[in-house]
Each structure stands twice: as structure tokens, then as C-alpha cells.
Amino acid sequence: MLDDLHALAPLDALRAILGPAGLLTDPADLAPALSDWRGLYRGEAMALLRPADTAQVSACVALCAKHGIAIIPQGGNTSMVGGATPETRPNQVVLSLARMNRIREMDPLDMTMTAEAGVVLTRAQEAAAEHGCLFPLSLGAEGSAMIGGLLSTNAGGNTTVRYGNARELMLGLEVVLPDGGVVHGLRRLRKDNTGYALRHLFVGAEGTLGIITAAVLRLFPAVQESVTAFCAVPDEDAALALFRRFRAADEGAVRAFEYMSGPGVELVFATIEGAVRPLAEPAPHYVLLDLTASRQGAGLRGLAESVLAEALEAGEVTDAALAESEAQRAALWRLREEHPEAQKRAGGNVKNDVSVPVSRVPEMIRRCSAALRELIPGSRPMPFGHMGDGNIHMNLVQPEGMDPAEFLARAHDIMDCVNAIVRELGGSFSAEHGVGRLKTDMMEEWRGGAELAAMRAIKAALDPQGIMNPGKVLPPG
Numbered sequence: 001m002l003d004d005l006h007a008l009a010p011l012d013a014l015r016a017i018l019g020p021a022g023l024l025t026d027p028a029d030l031a032p033a034l035s036d037w038r039g040l041y042r043g044e045a046m047a048l049l050r051p052a053d054t055a056q057v058s059a060c061v062a063l064c065a066k067h068g069i070a071i072i073p074q075g076g077n078t079s080m081v082g083g084a085t086p087e088t089r090p091n092q093v094v095l096s097l098a099r100m101n102r103i104r105e106m107d108p109l110d111m112t113m114t115a116e117a118g119v120v121l122t123r124a125q126e127a128a129a130e131h132g133c134l135f136p137l138s139l140g141a142e143g144s145a146m147i148g149g150l151l152s153t154n155a156g157g158n159t160t161v162r163y164g165n166a167r168e169l170m171l172g173l174e175v176v177l178p179d180g181g182v183v184h185g186l187r188r189l190r191k192d193n194t195g196y197a198l199r200h201l202f203v204g205a206e207g208t209l210g211i212i213t214a215a216v217l218r219l220f221p222a223v224q225e226s227v228t229a230f231c232a233v234p235d236e237d238a239a240l241a242l243f244r245r246f247r248a249a250d251e252g253a254v255r256a257f258e259y260m261s262g263p264g265v266e267l268v269f270a271t272i273e274g275a276v277r278p279l280a281e282p283a284p285h286y287v288l289l290d291l292t293a294s295r296q297g298a299g300l301r302g303l304a305e306s307v308l309a310e311a312l313e314a315g316e317v318t319d320a321a322l323a324e325s326e327a328q329r330a331a332l333w334r335l336r337e338e339h340p341e342a343q344k345r346a347g348g349n350v351k352n353d354v355s356v357p358v359s360r361v362p363e364m365i366r367r368c369s370a371a372l373r374e375l376i377p378g379s380r381p382m383p384f385g386h387m388g389d390g391n392i393h394m395n396l397v398q399p400e401g402m403d404p405a406e407f408l409a410r411a412h413d414i415m416d417c418v419n420a421i422v423r424e425l426g427g428s429f430s431a432e433h434g435v436g437r438l439k440t441d442m443m444e445e446w447r448g449g450a451e452l453a454a455m456r457a458i459k460a461a462l463d464p465q466g467i468m469n470p471g472k473v474l475p476p477g
Contacts, residue, residue: 117148
């Protein structure tokens, strides 16, 4: 049958594989898939492919490989770095995994879930909860981000400090290779030393080596007790000291530990309707933390009050509020999650997703903030993020009244300014957002030599035509 399809024109053959609902060519249908949500990139494509199962993905990829058609895999299209946006070039298609949204299997005894790539993160969380389990991956875009994209970018999020990145939450993968072959790796094993761990090649590869179609995900016992606290702290060192206190008191209880600058929180209050101020007075810096336990009677409230009392006495905390209900907890977390939207509403902003060793986070925030203010006088550093795992979004908002286009024209100067400091501190220019299209030019300097050569060799071996998500991750050449 595939030989018969190859005799057809490519789009006709793809339509025969996918059916009328599976191949879209109308410009109105294509438009949402051709640009990223930040509005940084816009590309073109002959069609939007919407396969319903792995067999259709395999057939489409094999046909595209036959005709040299590039494929841009796309999930929820929430990439911060243009990782799912096509380039401006002919002979390419976008392949959406949105229709592959089934949870194939739940096993509360093995503590695993087998989910297709198009399952939205909130649905995966809900499905785990329905079986008395927890799927702990959590991030701001969880209402639209999909499992395939989250694994393809090795997403981090708010709970990495306790559960790790997406890679640590994956046991097995099903992947369609660039020639249409299928890796059937949906194994639920915790131990499996049978040759190369191929599944880890595709996690974080951003769709450049193959298309993740399904995954076996690790589950955990459901949360039975939790405490959320919003704390005012005098400086970045005090924030880190508070993290050390909670970690020393009960490391296993700390599910999230988030840092926010005072100006960043004030911007949320100024631009986001319904944001509620939890403390009486503004502070220069804030911490939002979650403690959780999988058993009742864990005493988390007492633990939180005891640690905060010690921190208050030591001058590491100046005020704190504990959530008294789920609604209050959600309101506190909203102050953290609305940072990207608040910065977007404030005009041009440049995002720097960086990481350093946890011990160097205060120095990184101080040095980068000062350097950015010097680089662009009047600009507003708005750092926030996952202090507990060393990942801070060292973002910069344009000076008030400046032309956004003029500010965004300095984006690479801004990123270079931050990255120079991050590199001195032994960090990474991409902590959890990936490389995508935005940061490919940085790979030669940061990952050059044998490391980049090995990446190129892997890409050439699996995708010799270079049809799989071209222009992402690896620099040209």
C-alpha cells in the first residue's frame, strides 16, 4: 500500500493516509501552527498533519522521508524558544500530535501511566488523581502543554527540586524515527540494562531525532497533606538561607521553592486583574514554597511554623502568610505563575532561562541585575523561578516609554550579558526551555568540540536527510 501511496503527489498521499480531518491546508487552519505563542517567529508549511495513531505517524514520516519533506513536530506549541515553529522555507509540514490524546494504561500498583504524546499535562495529572496517584510535573503552561512536547524539551517546572525534570519521570518511550521506523520502548521497568538507553536520546532533543508518540510515566502516592507559604525576605541570600532551613528540617517535604523579586511581584499586582496582596507591606524579595506529604498527620503545618519562626528570629524572613484553604493556595501560586503574562503586558521583554549551582543563585541574580541595568539604563530586571534547583528566569522588561521593537533589537546583547555571568558561575544558558531556534548560535561556544561533534554524529546517523525539525538545537554547518 505504501508503494501505491508513493506514486501519488505528496499531499494526496498524506491525505490518503490521514483522511480529510487529518490533513489541513486552509491558511486559517494553518495559521496557529505557524507562529510561536511569544510572537518571535513565523514560518510556513504546505500542510498541517493531524495523525490519530502511531501507525499514521509512521506512514506520514516514511512518505515525507521518501520525498525529502521536512517535518516539524508540534504539541501544545508552548515553546519559549521557537522549538515547534517552522522556518520560512519550502517543502515542509507541521505534524501535530493533538489527536493522539489517549491514556492507554494506568497501573496504580506499578505506579505507571502510559500516555500518548497529545495528552495535555492537566489531563495526565487528573487521570493520576482519579486512581489515587500523583503525576508531579507542574508548570505554568500545564493547561495546554502536551506530554510529547514536555518530554521532547525535558521540561522542568515547579516541582523539579523534589521529583526531577521530565526525564526522571519517564520509564519508556514509543518513538517514530526519521525514516518511519518505530521504536517500541513502552517498558515499565525500573531496571533494564540492555544496551544503550535509547529513550534518553529523544528526551530533550526537541523533535530533531524523532517523534515521541507515547510514554510510560512514573506516578507517585497522592498528596495527603500540604502547606503553602508566601514569605517576604530582605535579600537573595536570605531566600537561599530559608531554603537551606527547610531542606535541613525535612528535605523530602519540600515540593517547590520559588523565588520572586519585589518589582516582579509588584508588576503582577499592577497588570493582572484579581491578584491579591497576601502581606501588609511590599518587600524587596519573596519566596513561595510548598511542603507536601503522602500521609495524613505528617505535621507539615507545625514544621512550617517552626522553621519560619526560626527564620524570622534570624532576620531571614520579615513576614509570611500560610494558605488556609485551597483557594488561598491558588491565589498565592497565581502571583508566581502570572509573572510571564505581567511582563508581556509591560511591553518588550527578553527571557533568560538560565541555571547555576544552587549556592551561586544569589550572586547570579545580583550580578546580572546590575549588569542589565548598566547595559540598558532604565530597564527593569524581573528575575523569578526555581531557586531550589538553581533555575532562575533572569528576564528583563523594557524601560517605560521605550519602543518595544528598539528594546527587542537588543535581545541578543541582553542574553550575552546574562550568559557571560552565568558561564563564570558554572551554569547553563538553557535550563528548562530548550535551545529551539532562539539559541542555536550559542551551542558552538558552550557545547563545542567533542560534545557538539557527538551531537552532530547522532543527528546524522538517525536523520541523514535532516528532515526532522530542521533549524532547531544544532547550529548550522
